[in-house]
Amino acid sequence: MATVQTPAAGKGKINRIGLASQEYRGTKTTLCAGCGHNAISERIIHACFEMGIEPDRVVKLSGIGCSSKSPAYFLGSSHGFNAVHGRMPSVGTGAMLANRRLIAVGVSGDGDTGAIGIGQFVHLMRRNLPIIYIIEDNGCYGLTKGQFSPTADLGSTLKTGVVNDLPPIDTCALAIELGASFVARSFSGDKKQLSAVLKAALSHRGTAMLDVLSPCVTFNDHEGSTKSYAYAKSHDDPLGELDFVPYFEEIDVDYEPGTTHEVELHDGSTLYLTKLAEDYDPRNKLQAMSVLQETRSRGTFATGLIYVEPTKPDFLEMLNLVDEPLASLPQDRVRPPEAVLEAIMNDLR
Amino acid sequence: MAPEVAVQEAPSQPTTRRIVNDFSIQVATVNGSGSQTANLVLLRSIFRMGIPVSGKNLFPSNIAGLPTWYTIRANRDGYIARKQDIDFLVAMNAQTAQEDVVSLKPGAAVVYDEPLNLATLRDDLTFYPVPFDKLVAGVCRDAKLRRLVRNMIYDGVLASLLRIDRAEMERALEKQLGRKPKAVALNREALDVGFAYAEQHFEKRDPYFVESMDATSGQVLIDGNAAAAIGAMMAGVTVVTWYPITPSSSLCETLIDYLRQHRIDKDSGKATFAVVQAEDEIAAIGMAIGAGWAGARSMTSTSGPGVSLMSEFAGLGYYAEVPAVIFDVQRVGPSTGLPTRTAQGDVLSTAFLSHGDTRQLMLFPSSVEECYSMAIEAFDLAERFQTPVFVMSDLDLGMNTWMSQPFRYPEKPLDRGKVLDAETLDRIGKFGRYRDVDGDGIPYRSVPGDPMPAYFCRGSGHNEWAQYSERPDDYRKNIDRLRSKLETARNWLPAPVVTINRKASIGVIAYGTTHWAVVESRDQLVNEEDVQTSYYRVCAYPFRDALTSFVERHDRVYVIEQNRDAQMLSLMKLDLAPELAGRLRSVLHYAGHPIDARTITDSILIQEGYRVEKTRPQPSHVPQSAGVGGE
Ligand SMILES: Cc1ncc(C[n+]2csc(CCOP(=O)(O)OP(=O)(O)O)c2C)c(N)n1
Ligand code: SF4
Numbered sequence: 001m002a003t004v005q006t007p008a009a010g011k012g013k014i015n016r017i018g019l020a021s022q023e024y025r026g027t028k029t030t031l032c033a034g035c036g037h038n039a040i041s042e043r044i045i046h047a048c049f050e051m052g053i054e055p056d057r058v059v060k061l062s063g064i065g066c067s068s069k070s071p072a073y074f075l076g077s078s079h080g081f082n083a084v085h086g087r088m089p090s091v092g093t094g095a096m097l098a099n100r101r102l103i104a105v106g107v108s109g110d111g112d113t114g115a116i117g118i119g120q121f122v123h124l125m126r127r128n129l130p131i132i133y134i135i136e137d138n139g140c141y142g143l144t145k146g147q148f149s150p151t152a153d154l155g156s157t158l159k160t161g162v163v164n165d166l167p168p169i170d171t172c173a174l175a176i177e178l179g180a181s182f183v184a185r186s187f188s189g190d191k192k193q194l195s196a197v198l199k200a201a202l203s204h205r206g207t208a209m210l211d212v213l214s215p216c217v218t219f220n221d222h223e224g225s226t227k228s229y230a231y232a233k234s235h236d237d238p239l240g241e242l243d244f245v246p247y248f249e250e251i252d253v254d255y256e257p258g259t260t261h262e263v264e265l266h267d268g269s270t271l272y273l274t275k276l277a278e279d280y281d282p283r284n285k286l287q288a289m290s291v292l293q294e295t296r297s298r299g300t301f302a303t304g305l306i307y308v309e310p311t312k313p314d315f316l317e318m319l320n321l322v323d324e325p326l327a328s329l330p331q332d333r334v335r336p337p338e339a340v341l342e343a344i345m346n347d348l349r
Numbered sequence: 350m351a352p353e354v355a356v357q358e359a360p361s362q363p364t365t366r367r368i369v370n371d372f373s374i375q376v377a378t379v380n381g382s383g384s385q386t387a388n389l390v391l392l393r394s395i396f397r398m399g400i401p402v403s404g405k406n407l408f409p410s411n412i413a414g415l416p417t418w419y420t421i422r423a424n425r426d427g428y429i430a431r432k433q434d435i436d437f438l439v440a441m442n443a444q445t446a447q448e449d450v451v452s453l454k455p456g457a458a459v460v461y462d463e464p465l466n467l468a469t470l471r472d473d474l475t476f477y478p479v480p481f482d483k484l485v486a487g488v489c490r491d492a493k494l495r496r497l498v499r500n501m502i503y504d505g506v507l508a509s510l511l512r513i514d515r516a517e518m519e520r521a522l523e524k525q526l527g528r529k530p531k532a533v534a535l536n537r538e539a540l541d542v543g544f545a546y547a548e549q550h551f552e553k554r555d556p557y558f559v560e561s562m563d564a565t566s567g568q569v570l571i572d573g574n575a576a577a578a579i580g581a582m583m584a585g586v587t588v589v590t591w592y593p594i595t596p597s598s599s600l601c602e603t604l605i606d607y608l609r610q611h612r613i614d615k616d617s618g619k620a621t622f623a624v625v626q627a628e629d630e631i632a633a634i635g636m637a638i639g640a641g642w643a644g645a646r647s648m649t650s651t652s653g654p655g656v657s658l659m660s661e662f663a664g665l666g667y668y669a670e671v672p673a674v675i676f677d678v679q680r681v682g683p684s685t686g687l688p689t690r691t692a693q694g695d696v697l698s699t700a701f702l703s704h705g706d707t708r709q710l711m712l713f714p715s716s717v718e719e720c721y722s723m724a725i726e727a728f729d730l731a732e733r734f735q736t737p738v739f740v741m742s743d744l745d746l747g748m749n750t751w752m753s754q755p756f757r758y759p760e761k762p763l764d765r766g767k768v769l770d771a772e773t774l775d776r777i778g779k780f781g782r783y784r785d786v787d788g789d790g791i792p793y794r795s796v797p798g799d800p801m802p803a804y805f806c807r808g809s810g811h812n813e814w815a816q817y818s819e820r821p822d823d824y825r826k827n828i829d830r831l832r833s834k835l836e837t838a839r840n841w842l843p844a845p846v847v848t849i850n851r852k853a854s855i856g857v858i859a860y861g862t863t864h865w866a867v868v869e870s871r872d873q874l875v876n877e878e879d880v881q882t883s884y885y886r887v888c889a890y891p892f893r894d895a896l897t898s899f900v901e902r903h904d905r906v907y908v909i910e911q912n913r914d915a916q917m918l919s920l921m922k923l924d925l926a927p928e929l930a931g932r933l934r935s936v937l938h939y940a941g942h943p944i945d946a947r948t949i950t951d952s953i954l955i956q957e958g959y960r961v962e963k964t965r966p967q968p969s970h971v972p973q974s975a976g977v978g979g980e
Pocket of ligand 1: 064065066067068085108109110111112113136138140141142143144149216
């Protein structure tokens with residue numbers, strides 16, 4: 001059983017479009033050492049490198065927060081837009097309308113998404129815009145120094161001892177309910193799973209919503225927090241093994257019949273999910289919703305690909321746009337001829 | 350004590366006085382009663398007889414059941430601003446009929462629904478009672494249709510009384526109802542019935558007549574929102590995002606219609622545009638900014654409450670230097686205010702929209718033609734200056750019907766601004782997104798998806814290489830460059846329209862729809878008191894240098910606007926030397942209905958020390974204009 005080989009750390013390793021992994025890096029991170037967000041940036045770099053993503057097709061989008069700073073730390077030769085707090089979905093939507101050929105990678109925080117940005121998040125999910133939307137979820141506001149966010153669990157405590165007494169928003173359940181066509185949950189500490197999820201998201205067309213547990217070592221990594229490294233490691237409840245085989249690689253895996261679900265993604269890549277006792281199929285919406293409930297009631301959190309609907313029409317398809325980017329249409333295709341204006345004027349007489 | 354209401358003889362005798370092509374008609378109905386068709390047919394038939402007209406709808410923020418007034422002004426001299434006095438009332442609404450009649454000036458004429466029994470109210474008016482229900486019963490059985498067709502009867506009555514060309518009226522009806530032959534036939538019958546009734550029962554006793562003339566040939570009738578929509582389409586807009594709000598909704602709705610007709614690729618059947626009805630105005634402008642950043646020509650359209658919500662993104666657009674066009678069809682604020690009434694109240698808040706040292710570019714169309722041409726220009730300017738551009742229309746312009754010369758096809762190609770290409774990159778060496786290479790404050794930009802070097806766009810502090818920076822010198826340099834960019838814009842934006850009158854020691858400044866009342870008022874000032882004025886019509890902000898020389902030329906300058914706080918005057922004070930700023934006076938009108946010439950003339954005369962007869966109080970639904978400024 002093999003997914004794409006992680007390239008050797010040594011220099012000189014080149015991907016299928018001739019780029020070294022170095023070329024997927026950004027500027028040096030300014031986040032705290034050990035911050036989960038940095039680990040996620042590493043996974044994004046790794047996934048884009050392995051998938052052979054063309055950096056000049058990528059737009060990186062974010063709101064405001066420590067998490068939202070991180071697009072500066074990966075894919076340095078891609079365009080990026082660090083917008084305003086909680087409103088990245090609208091900026092990303094506009095960018096994709098302007099140029100449907102772009103690959104949108106959005107990074108948000110649990111505050112950026114769950115609090116100020118919940119409205120735009122909800123409508124982004126409804127539209128199924130082609131975008132990868134990553135929530136770097138630490139249960140608190142890192143950049144404003146540790147206040148609770150809306151994903152903090154009931155009973156979780158701040159460093160100061162304050163207890164959270166409001167129920168959390170489950171962004172995965174919300175996204176599935178609202179129409180996102182690819183919903184996953186992962187943990188910044190689980191390199192293998194996060195890589196597979198990211199690559200699968202890059203192969204998907206539609207909104208890929210990834211809630212990634214990403215502990216804040218400075219404000220929310222203490223005992224009593226349900227978003228600490230220790231807590232995450234001990235409560236992570238994977239929905240089985242996840243293997244990703246990109247469309248450009250030979251499939252040389254052999255699964256014993258009946259042991260895996262095989263999900264073909266938009267670009268022809270394949271995800272193999274080992275079947276668990278429950279026989280979890282991420283194409284089953286009902287099952288997806290109930291696994292989220294079940295694990296929550298057990299006090300754990302399900303990770304892996306929770307829901308996928310590979311063929312759901314995306315927002316740009318529904319708009320029936322021309323194939324070329326709207327942004328670069330020449331004048332003669334966007335300014336109607338004089339006769340049109342004359343006819344309109346005639347009609348107004 | 351009971352008022353003495355003896356039965357009055359009809360007072361007015363057949364008149365020999367003729368007032369031709371100079372009167373206003375007001376139709377008082379209930380909203381939701383479908384009077385719009387009848388009113389537009391009336392307007393268009395007078396227009397087609399070659400007489401200058403304007404049509405203004407005074408309507409409530411409500412879907413059905415509240416009073417609505419539609420005013421048509423016909424004026425042979427081409428004055429099409431609102432006029433205070435109503436000469437001809439059509440009273441269809443029981444709720445307001447009495448008040449409407451009481452507020453008329455002596456000599457006015459009233460067509461009314463007979464059961465309203467209005468003739469006893471006054472003895473100095475001419476009354477024409479019409480049994481609308483009886484007449485409509487003969488035309489149509491269906492009760493629901495009857496309500497709609499009923500209004501067409503008053504068109505027939507007016508055609509008879511005012512001598513409106515019936516053939517033009519029928520053509521106007523066909524135009525209005527288009528391809529609905531049944532509806533056309535039914536309404537034509539109602540017209541005929543009204544006409545026949547008036548011919549049989551009324552002797553003409555009022556002085557108002559229309560006579561064909563030749564002042565409108567070749568012209569069109571259109572509202573400002575539709576005009577702006579056509580402009581946006583001709584500007585090559587590709588991304589349209591919006592959230593419904595009166596009075597701006599019809600701009601995007603009309604635009605959607607036009608785009609669907611004219612911007613679908615013939616070969617593929619696919620759209621060269623994207624329209625998104627966003628979840629709110631924050632998302633609408635966010636999408637417009639995202640699209641502008643990625644190289645599209647993007648726009649949104651809204652009104653005051655939406656502009657308030659857009660504030661944070663407007664600042665991002667300014668500081669991160671992203672083009673987008675925002676139409677602000679202004680309505681009366683603060684807050685929800687009077688959603689269906691007009692004002693010029695967003696001038697100051699839009700100029701500085703967002704926190705920090707933000708300045709926004711604004712254009713001020715005063716006619717439907719300028720709604721069209723400035724819409725086109727706005728897209729060029731947004732890309733040229735890489736910043737949001739606000740087109741400041743208002744409800745009066747956007748939703749009312751205006752006549753206009755047909756719009757001219759744009760001569761200039763699209764100006765996509767300083768978009769980096771290989772040649773430029775060669776010339777400038779290294780790409781710095783926020784570097785002032787040409788000394789005009791405008792940097793070069795690359796666009797996602799193009800092969801040029803990328804940059805990281807952000808609303809946080811940045812240096813000329815678009816790197817995050819909190820260094821004082823980087824901050825200063827950048828924010829000063831932004832100012833110099835505005836200095837470049839100042840004399841690039843549409844020029845003011847200036848009329849210098851060598852005999853004048855006083856100047857008048859106005860913008861937007863106030864223009865039409867100013868044109869008429871300047872003539873009144875000359876005709877009544879020989880007060881000569883020069884006129885400076887503002888078309889854009891930041892102001893041109895010409896503003897200074899205009900104020901220098903005149904001893905006193907009246908800034909006329911439709912808001913309480915003298916917003917444009919306040920902006921001008923920031924630019925003018927204190928001595929010049931001291932010359933500015935205000936004429937302010939803020940009652941919700943469009944400004945009229947009388948208000949301006951009286952206010953200027955009073956401030957100039959003339960004695961002015963107090964004008965009659967206005968009807969209560971049209972509150973007394975706030976008039977005299979500088980108080
Ligand atoms: C309109 C607005 N309100 C408040 C802030 C202050 N602010 C900056 S980041 C942030 C919270 C970020 O939390 P989260 O999204 O969870 O990101 P994290 O820093 O934890 O990664 C807040 C409230 C802001 N930038 N803008
Ligand atoms: S404060 Fe927390 S979220 Fe922010 S960088 Fe540090 S560890 Fe990460």
